[in-house]
Amino acid sequence: MKRITIAEAAQHVGETVQIAGWLYNLRRSGKIIFPIVRDGTGIMQCVAIKTELPEPVFESLRRLTQESSLIVTGTVRAEQRAPGGYELDVKDAQIIQRVPESDPYPITPKPHGIDFLLDHRHLWIRSRRQHAILRIRHQVVRSIRNYLDDHGFTLVDTPIFTPAACEGTTTLFEVPYFDEGKVYLTQSGQLYNEATAMAFGKVYCFGPTFRAERSKTRRHLTEFWMVEPEMAYATLEDVKQLAEDLIVSVIRDVLTHRRQELETLERDISKLEAIDKPFPRLTYDEAIEILHRKGSQIVWGDDFGGTDETLLSEEFDRPVMVDRFPAKIKAFYFQPDPEQPDRVLGVDILAPEGYGEIVGGGQRIHDLDLLLKRLDEYGLPREAFDWYIDLRKYGTVPHAGFGLGIERFVAWICGVDHVRETIAFPRMLYRTRP
RNA sequence: UCCUCGGUAGCUCAAUGGGUAGAGCAUCCGGCUGUUAACCGGAGGGUUGCAGGUUCGAGUCCUGCCCGAGGAGCCA
Numbered sequence: 435m436k437r438i439t440i441a442e443a444a445q446h447v448g449e450t451v452q453i454a455g456w457l458y459n460l461r462r463s464g465k466i467i468f469p470i471v472r473d474g475t476g477i478m479q480c481v482a483i484k485t486e487l488p489e490p491v492f493e494s495l496r497r498l499t500q501e502s503s504l505i506v507t508g509t510v511r512a513e514q515r516a517p518g519g520y521e522l523d524v525k526d527a528q529i530i531q532r533v534p535e536s537d538p539y540p541i542t543p544k545p546h547g548i549d550f551l552l553d554h555r556h557l558w559i560r561s562r563r564q565h566a567i568l569r570i571r572h573q574v575v576r577s578i579r580n581y582l583d584d585h586g587f588t589l590v591d592t593p594i595f596t597p598a599a600c601e602g603t604t605t606l607f608e609v610p611y612f613d614e615g616k617v618y619l620t621q622s623g624q625l626y627n628e629a630t631a632m633a634f635g636k637v638y639c640f641g642p643t644f645r646a647e648r649s650k651t652r653r654h655l656t657e658f659w660m661v662e663p664e665m666a667y668a669t670l671e672d673v674k675q676l677a678e679d680l681i682v683s684v685i686r687d688v689l690t691h692r693r694q695e696l697e698t699l700e701r702d703i704s705k706l707e708a709i710d711k712p713f714p715r716l717t718y719d720e721a722i723e724i725l726h727r728k729g730s731q732i733v734w735g736d737d738f739g740g741t742d743e744t745l746l747s748e749e750f751d752r753p754v755m756v757d758r759f760p761a762k763i764k765a766f767y768f769q770p771d772p773e774q775p776d777r778v779l780g781v782d783i784l785a786p787e788g789y790g791e792i793v794g795g796g797q798r799i800h801d802l803d804l805l806l807k808r809l810d811e812y813g814l815p816r817e818a819f820d821w822y823i824d825l826r827k828y829g830t831v832p833h834a835g836f837g838l839g840i841e842r843f844v845a846w847i848c849g850v851d852h853v854r855e856t857i858a859f860p861r862m863l864y865r866t867r868p
Numbered sequence: 869u870c871c872u873c874g875g876u877a878g879c880u881c882a883a884u885g886g887g888u889a890g891a892g893c894a895u896c897c898g899g900c901u902g903u904u905a906a907c908c909g910g911a912g913g914g915u916u917g918c919a920g921g922u923u924c925g926a927g928u929c930c931u932g933c934c935c936g937a938g939g940a941g942c943c944a
Contacts, residue, residue, distance in 0.1 A: 538895060543894095547880070547936095
């Protein structure tokens with residue numbers, strides 16, 4: 435007997451096949467019942483008729499409990515009344531495990547609260563919405579990698595354990611490390627990317643990053659994934675063009691390959707279809723002007739708060755790029771703007787619809803003396819950066835790159851209001867289980 | 869860390885001014901040959917987050933604690 439997936443059903447109309455999955459829901463109407471089966475690739479309604487099945491088979495299905503595992507044999511039929519467009523006329527069914535009614539599956543097809551759902555995240559990911567979001571996430575990751583691989587970038591992943599004082603901030607998770615004392619979970623692969631870029635030209639790293647901030651908002655996780663491309667012989671403008679081209683490319687891919695999932699999420703697809711190059715470009719000063727006009731209390735020289743980011747992004751129907759920030763609100767390694775030395779060649783990209791900063795990056799300092807000066811100004815110990823300083827001694831060149839936060843990007847594409855739904859097992863301030 | 873809100877059946881919620889804790893869903897039993905979060909009838913299911921206080925009487929008022937959510941700060 436041929437085993438197919440639900441996603442393949444359209445190619446097997448009229449054939450008798452097997453589907454291996456789980457009972458998503460069951461509707462009963464006397465001598466006809468509708469077991470709804472999911473198999474990971476999709477959801478399909480089956481039809482079992484009492485008079486056409488052996489009694490034990492019909493009875494085992496009629497009394498089946500939600501999320502019991504089963505293998506159904508039946509004939510595929512196109513059916514307009516069925517949610518997916520195809521139905522399976524059941525000929526036989528083998529129950530692999532029957533969920534006992536004494537301990538039924540906790541997530542019912544009715545509303546639940548967020549606390550309950552997050553406590554049952556290991557089961558919640560079976561639900562239609564969560565399933566759609568995670569499939570879109572996979573498409574986003576795949577598209578990013580395809581894009582970078584196709585544009586001459588080499589994947590060189592960077593370490594997750596990093597030494598003390600790596601970036602001179604206090605927001606790192608500490609980990610005991612043998613006799614060395616402590617190491618820290620990385621909050622960015624960027625410094626290492628600068629080393630690999632000098633070895634490979636165009637590189638990227640893709641992995642989890644960690645922030646020990648007590649942030650409790652819809653845009654924050656303590657563990658999140660970033661893709662960080664870095665390019666030798668590159669400028670701020672190169673970074674801006676790469677970022678907008680990458681973002682547009684990924685969105686096109688999702689619209690092509692994951693349209694059904696976007697529909698499941700009831701995403702306003704026209705808003706994604708409107709995303710195209712070029713993205714609007716503002717300087718920090720122009721952004722401040724817009725914010726003041728819109729009533730923000732932000733003071734020149736401050737970084738944008740979440741509310742400011744939302745106010746700014748409302749002005750545009752596509753991501754907006756803001757560059758030339760005051761040097762003192764950015765990290766030590768940003769290259770100054772030659773025309774305004776108190777500004778740096780850094781850029782943030784804010785997603786539309788209030789999803790906040792999805793990209794941060796820019797051009798790095800390539801001059802040895804300037805880097806040493808900046809380290810001193812920021813109070814960072816030179817000895818912790820010895821290898822990083824080396825990069826400016828041995829064939830230094832202008833270089834630039836950025837980091838793109840996967841969860842915020844996926845949240846925007848999916849139109850979900852919290853990044854916790856865009857990763858299988860979110861790690862947040864008050865939540866580390868399951 | 870701060871502000872706000874919340875914790876009552878497995879789940880989502882209700883319970884007049886302090887007076888016998890209730891509904892829907894889920895589960896079980898029964899009915900129904902096209903259901904779409906099916907529907908109809910019935911049954912079982914409670915230490916009201918924890919500890920203390922006020923009161924004849926507390927889910928309800930007071931104090932402390934625990935847990936969570938929304939937001940702020942923070943987020944090179």
